[in-house]
Amino acid sequence: MVNENPLGEYLRARREQLGPEDVGLPASGRRRVPGLRREEMALLAGISADYYLRLEQGRDRNPSVQVLDALARALHLDEDATAHLHRLAHPERGRRRPTPRRPERAPDGIRQFIDTWPHAPAYVLGRMMDVLAANPLAQALTPILTPGTNMVRSLFLAPVSAAAHGGWDVNAEGLVAALRALVGPDVDDPALNELVGELSVRSEDFRKLWSRHEVRPKRSGTFTFEHPQVGPLQLRHEKLLITDADRQTLVIYHADPGTPTAERLALLASLASTPNTAATPSSASPAERTAPDVRRA
Numbered sequence: 001m002v003n004e005n006p007l008g009e010y011l012r013a014r015r016e017q018l019g020p021e022d023v024g025l026p027a028s029g030r031r032r033v034p035g036l037r038r039e040e041m042a043l044l045a046g047i048s049a050d051y052y053l054r055l056e057q058g059r060d061r062n063p064s065v066q067v068l069d070a071l072a073r074a075l076h077l078d079e080d081a082t083a084h085l086h087r088l089a090h091p092e093r094g095r096r097r098p099t100p101r102r103p104e105r106a107p108d109g110i111r112q113f114i115d116t117w118p119h120a121p122a123y124v125l126g127r128m129m130d131v132l133a134a135n136p137l138a139q140a141l142t143p144i145l146t147p148g149t150n151m152v153r154s155l156f157l158a159p160v161s162a163a164a165h166g167g168w169d170v171n172a173e174g175l176v177a178a179l180r181a182l183v184g185p186d187v188d189d190p191a192l193n194e195l196v197g198e199l200s201v202r203s204e205d206f207r208k209l210w211s212r213h214e215v216r217p218k219r220s221g222t223f224t225f226e227h228p229q230v231g232p233l234q235l236r237h238e239k240l241l242i243t244d245a246d247r248q249t250l251v252i253y254h255a256d257p258g259t260p261t262a263e264r265l266a267l268l269a270s271l272a273s274t275p276n277t278a279a280t281p282s283s284a285s286p287a288e289r290t291a292p293d294v295r296r297a
Contacts, residue, residue, distance in 0.1 A: 045067070107248075118273065123145050129151040157203060176214070180210075230271075236254050239251050
């Protein structure tokens with residue numbers, strides 16, 4: 001179903017996650033609903049209660065930059081969430097979505113490029129968290145990186161994978177927030193509605209996290225990984241936006257030189273290149289498989 005009022009829905013969801021004590025207001029009386037009252041939000045943002053009500057109800061769809069910034073301060077939004085608020089209010093600014101949208105495909109040059117890296121796991125992530133391409137070493141690292149897999153669906157709907165997932169709550173929250181960051185104002189995208197609808201019906205955890213409207217892009221960093229064949233790995237991951245592609249990201253894993261992780265990653269590369277033990281090539285058909293223990297992937 002198309003969301004006719006994404007800005008109002010976002011404001012309401014974020015308002016309900018703040019209490020009076022979070023913003024320095026006295027907690028007066030018993031509250032029938034969670035979070036701040038609309039009147040309190042208007043007071044904090046320095047606007048009239050009637051105008052704020054019109055924004056939440058979608059009766060005013062053109063708030064100024066100053067009003068949006070005031071609302072962001074009142075809601076204690078960080079830089080990413082504030083940018084998301086502005087995109088929801090003015091989705092026509094910077095929207096790159098083609099009409100109609102074609103199925104996502106990683107650029108051929110990128111696909112060929114990552115296949116030439118025998119010692120660096122690398123994959124391409126699409127705007128809906130679909131793995132669009134992955135080199136053999138990435139797939140040897142974890143079957144979640146098999147092309148065709150949707151990382152959000154795999155995390156929430158693969159029970160064995162979720163149970164074995166180290167720090168599952170942190171990973172789940174981060175992945176849902178990153179999905180919102182990727183789709184931005186494209187809340188009426190049919191592919192997004194299909195994915196969110198399926199996950200909302202089948203996963204109560206996803207439904208609760210999605211309703212929070214948190215926005216947090218996934219950035220480069222490190223994670224700890226327990227691989228079933230080579231043991232513990234402490235890997236860095238770099239996330240690079242692919243130009244001339246609609247919100248596609250190239251993700252590269254690497255180890256610090258001279259560390260035990262570097263040796264184990266080299267061993268895994270050797271296993272992946274050996275006949276009968278090699279990982280599935282990047283042209284493999286889509287699959288949802290059990291994943292080993294990944295922390296902050």
